[in-house]
Amino acid sequence: MSNTVDINVHHVTRVEGHGNIVLRARDGKIEKVEWQVPEAPRFFEAMVRGRPWSDIQTIVSRICGICSITHSFAGTKAVEDALGIEVSKQADKLRHMTHYAEYMQSHILHVGYLAVPDLLGAKSVVPLVATHGDAVKTVIRLHRAANEWSDWLAGRTTHPVTIKPGGFSRNFSDSEVREWKARLEKEVVPDLKAIAGVVLSLADKLPAFERPTEYMALTHPDYYTYYHGKITSTDTDEEVDIHEFERVVNEYVSPQSTAKWTKWHRDSYAVGALARFNNNADQLLPLAAETAGKLGLKKGCGNPYMNNVAQVVECVQAVEHALQLMDELLTAGLKEETLPDVKVRAGEGVGCVEAPRGILFHRYVFDKKGRCERANICIPTNQNHANIQKDFEALVPGIIDRPQDEIRLMMEMLVRAYDPCISCSTHYLDVEFV
Amino acid sequence: MNDIVVIGLGSPLMSDEGVGIRVVRALAARSEAFPGVDFEDMGTGGGRVLHAIANRGKAVIVDCAFMGESPGSIRRFLREEVLSRKEGGGLSLHGGDLIATLELSAALGESPGVTVIYGIQPESVSQGEELSETLMGKLGEYVDAVASELTEVRGG
Numbered sequence: 001m002s003n004t005v006d007i008n009v010h011h012v013t014r015v016e017g018h019g020n021i022v023l024r025a026r027d028g029k030i031e032k033v034e035w036q037v038p039e040a041p042r043f044f045e046a047m048v049r050g051r052p053w054s055d056i057q058t059i060v061s062r063i064c065g066i067c068s069i070t071h072s073f074a075g076t077k078a079v080e081d082a083l084g085i086e087v088s089k090q091a092d093k094l095r096h097m098t099h100y101a102e103y104m105q106s107h108i109l110h111v112g113y114l115a116v117p118d119l120l121g122a123k124s125v126v127p128l129v130a131t132h133g134d135a136v137k138t139v140i141r142l143h144r145a146a147n148e149w150s151d152w153l154a155g156r157t158t159h160p161v162t163i164k165p166g167g168f169s170r171n172f173s174d175s176e177v178r179e180w181k182a183r184l185e186k187e188v189v190p191d192l193k194a195i196a197g198v199v200l201s202l203a204d205k206l207p208a209f210e211r212p213t214e215y216m217a218l219t220h221p222d223y224y225t226y227y228h229g230k231i232t233s234t235d236t237d238e239e240v241d242i243h244e245f246e247r248v249v250n251e252y253v254s255p256q257s258t259a260k261w262t263k264w265h266r267d268s269y270a271v272g273a274l275a276r277f278n279n280n281a282d283q284l285l286p287l288a289a290e291t292a293g294k295l296g297l298k299k300g301c302g303n304p305y306m307n308n309v310a311q312v313v314e315c316v317q318a319v320e321h322a323l324q325l326m327d328e329l330l331t332a333g334l335k336e337e338t339l340p341d342v343k344v345r346a347g348e349g350v351g352c353v354e355a356p357r358g359i360l361f362h363r364y365v366f367d368k369k370g371r372c373e374r375a376n377i378c379i380p381t382n383q384n385h386a387n388i389q390k391d392f393e394a395l396v397p398g399i400i401d402r403p404q405d406e407i408r409l410m411m412e413m414l415v416r417a418y419d420p421c422i423s424c425s426t427h428y429l430d431v432e433f434v
Numbered sequence: 435m436n437d438i439v440v441i442g443l444g445s446p447l448m449s450d451e452g453v454g455i456r457v458v459r460a461l462a463a464r465s466e467a468f469p470g471v472d473f474e475d476m477g478t479g480g481g482r483v484l485h486a487i488a489n490r491g492k493a494v495i496v497d498c499a500f501m502g503e504s505p506g507s508i509r510r511f512l513r514e515e516v517l518s519r520k521e522g523g524g525l526s527l528h529g530g531d532l533i534a535t536l537e538l539s540a541a542l543g544e545s546p547g548v549t550v551i552y553g554i555q556p557e558s559v560s561q562g563e564e565l566s567e568t569l570m571g572k573l574g575e576y577v578d579a580v581a582s583e584l585t586e587v588r589g590g
Contacts, residue, residue, distance in 0.1 A: 043561040062447050065478030109481055129541040144485045158479035429499035431516035
């Protein structure tokens with residue numbers, strides 16, 4: 001009797017294409033296993049052409065509703081690089097704190113809404129309200145706190161308005177920083193510890209799948225970075241200047257995908273929380289390092305499902321470093337600052353920051369009037385596509401004898417672990433009346 | 435925080451996809467006419483709607499919607515009146531589903547007293563900062579429809 005496995009998970013959207021999981025096998029022989037994806041929207045590159053340097057942040061913040069702060073920083077840093085705009089140490093610290101708010105928003109949502117339901121056998125977070133109410137409410141409370149943290153620094157929850165070339169469009173006071181420091185210490189840290197406990201209790205349900213993988217991330221000599229630094233990977237000791245990012249992403253065309261794939265030292269590489277951890281874990285602050293230890297996350301981990309665990313560790317790291325920066329700001333005392341006068345000139349600049357789901361690059365060329373002539377935006381999701389495919393090719397032969405539903409779930413969970421950015425620049429409803 | 439919130443969703447860089455944002459911006463520009471109402475441009479960050487509507491007396495959400503209507507049509511409806519056809523939310527947090535967010539809000543027991551959705555059928559969802567001519571010609575009608583929601587006593 002032949003045993004056929006036929007899996008087609010179609011993520012069809014009306015606007016931007018699809019992300020499909022395809023597996024066809026007969027009698028244990030795999031005929032086709034593919035992660036099929038479209039090109040992520042590159043039209044933002046066309047949209048910024050001809051626009052003045054001062055418009056860049058507003059436009060690129062709309063590339064993604066979840067990573068809008070990260071895109072704002074990548075775009076703004078590229079503008080600052082091109083036009084020689086300096087940022088004060090105080091504003092730099094405040095930017096880190098703003099970035100950390102987005103990290104917590106994104107990571108907590110990913111762990112709480114996508115990963116934990118998988119581990120509890122639920123289709124979504126909604127039914128867990130009845131069965132695991134405390135855990136869900138803790139996730140929601142953390143997400144809400146992160147939103148308010150964003151509101152405070154970025155000016156609003158979605159698509160920031162205070163981030164400007166040279167700093168911020170508003171000033172912040174000692175009392176605001178003190179208030180947030182107390183809230184992080186009293187509310188957020190205990191809630192994060194509780195979520196780490198929930199993930200710990202479920203960690204044995206994460207598939208034990210390992211594949212030797214190259215992990216790429218920013219690295220910095222002074223701290224576990226999401227914001228400054230050079231590009232490195234677990235396959236090299238080389239640290240590459242961000243201005244040479246095209247040299248490490250090496251975009252290439254795969255016949256099965258309309259999206260370009262990327263590679264550095266191997267056929268693919270991974271970016272994201274686990275990639276940062278594998279490159280920079282030695283620099284974690286004490287509570288984050290302790291959390292990683294409790295959750296069994298060790299440097300050199302090659303299990304993509306552990307990306308979810310790395311996200312929890314990174315939330316702790318983000319809050320811990322934010323608290324450290326708040327102490328430094330309060331010790332120095334917040335000063336009133338104004339945005340610098342910008343001397344417009346022709347130039348080219350690169351901005352590179354770590355988005356929650358991986359390293360992000362923006363490059364712009366401006367003419368002498370400060371109008372954008374050319375843009376290149378390389379997002380983390382595109383950099384992970386080839387690695388998801390290679391994971392599939394290594395994972396499926398080991399599980400092909402299992403029931404089809406179980407195989408499909410493990411493949412879906414693998415994609416979810418990367419949280420690919422699909423349809424991120426749109427929101428529309430798609431409904432039928434009943 | 436006011437008792438009523440009006441939320442615009444979508445991307446103003448994707449033509450008609452951003453119609454909800456445009457309607458809310460137009461209303462916010464004359465916010466003095468609507469005391470006790472907050473106006474929020476929430477872009478494409480769907481999951482955050484959960485917090486913006488929590489425990490309000492009334493939430494009014496304006497969004498581009500594929501509803502099987504002719505382009506430019508506007509419909510007022512409640513969550514219970516529709517089924518979402520949106521796929522893919524299971525693989526990614528991106529492209530979030532508003533209907534699922536409203537279900538979560540209800541499960542948490544923090545739904546607004548009344549939640550009303552205004553869906554506007556797009557003509558074009560593609561790169562561009564302008565609405566299609568069809569929707570642009572009706573923008574005033576959309577703004578008036580949502581404004582009436584704020585000035586008249588209407589339930590779910």
